[in-house]
Amino acid sequence: MRANVSKVLRWSAVDGPGNRLVLFLQGCNFACPGCHNPHTIGICNNCGDCVPACPQGALSLTNGTIAFDAARCDECDLCLRACPISASPMTESLTVEDVLAMLRQNLPFLNGITISGGEATVQAKFVEALFAAIKADPALAALSCFIDSNGHLGPQGWQRLMPVTDGVMLDIKAFAPGTHAALTGRRNDKSLESARIAQKAGKLYELRFLMVPGFTDSDAEIDALIAFARGLGPVRIKLNAFQHHGVQGPARDWPKMPRAGVEAAAAKLRAAGLGEVVTPSVWL
Ligand code: SF4
Ligand code: SF4
Known part of the structure; x- marks a missing residue:
């Protein structure tokens, strides 16, 4: 079993709890104009x-x-x-055993592994095989296995992944269907359902919402986030702010999301009685 990998981070403190090895898989089923890593979208x-x-x-x-x-x-x-299709010629093909070897090398420094992207679940079979192998290895079994996902995966896919997954960080890009389509090229029903599935399994570590000026910073979107989060039950919410780092194309002309707008939205979420609400730790 092999994965098409855009990048490996041997350790990261911002991709889930603790210190984690992160695999950024190549390929995404969304085509977000505001993507910070657009070269991870296509397949060469x-x-x-x-x-x-x-x-x-x-x-x-x-x-x-x-x-x-x-x-x-x-x-x-x-x-x-x-590249005309947002791909990369610099990807590498890694086996499950390759990744296990990296984890063994870095084990004293790691709390777990996070599979990101691109979109992690586009290569769901690899993720399932890798997480199963980690859990079957006595030396690695204590590592937590997390997925960072846009949620565009059906219930059957999650049914296979969930037993070997410890946590899911899930992005909701927008609640209004037209806004979601404009920001991703896809509908949002699968992403919303994926959040419910992960929460029901007790594995929704974090629900993420990207605030983009003129798209998702409106009262209607924040109210929809409050209503959706209430329906889920207690969940940590991370508000992210659109910035220009890595963005290509017309979205480079979009305004950056101001800190004050994110803080105001976070205050509204907290006032609505939602639990842990996190805002960006770094502002560019
Ligand atoms: S990465 Fe290079 S070879 Fe591959 S599709 Fe893009 S331009 Fe073509
Ligand atoms: S040196 Fe060549 S392969 Fe490396 S990033 Fe630049 S263009 Fe790509």
């Missing part, structure tokens, strides 16, 4: 358009397949800007 089709864009000669097309020489790469990311 070996077109070769990025090869001449690399000033280091780190890319080549051999027998119709893109090849990446990591030793030559100076991480300028010019290849990512050349």
Whole structure:
């Protein structure tokens, strides 16, 4: 079993509880114009358009397949800007055993692993196999297994993942269907249902809501978040603020979400009796 991986972070303190190894899987079923990692959305089709864009000669097309020489790469990311389908020529293919080996290497520093993306659940079979292998290994079984997801996965997918998953961090991009479609290219019914499924299983670690000026900072959206969270029962809510870091295309012209607007929304959520409400710890 292999995964197409965009990036590995050997440890992170911002992707779930404690210190975690994070796998960012390649490929996403949303196409958010405001994405901070747009090069994780597409899957490379070996077109070769990025090869001449690399000033280091780190890319080549051999027998119709893109090849990446990591030793030559100076991480300028010019290849990512050349790709017409928001993919990356720098992904790596990792097996379950590869990831287990990384966890063993870093074990003294880790509380768990988080699978993010792209969208983690696009490669759900790998996630299921990896988490099952972690739990079956006596040396690794104490690590918690978390998924960071946009929630665009049906109940049958969650049925397979939930028994081996300890926590889910789930993004709701918007409540008004038209706003959600504008921000993601997809409907939000699966994401809302995924939050309910994770909460019912006692594994919804965090419900995340991205505030984007002119889209999701309205009273109607915050009121909808309050109503939805009340329906779920006690849940930690994380409000995120749209920033420009990594964003490409027209969304670079969108205004940044001001801190005051996020703090006002957080105050409204707290006044509504919702439990833990978290705001960004860093403002760019
Ligand atoms: S990020 Fe690396 S592979 Fe991509 S263009 Fe720059 S040097 Fe070449
Ligand atoms: S990363 Fe993009 S530009 Fe490069 S070969 Fe793949 S699809 Fe083509």
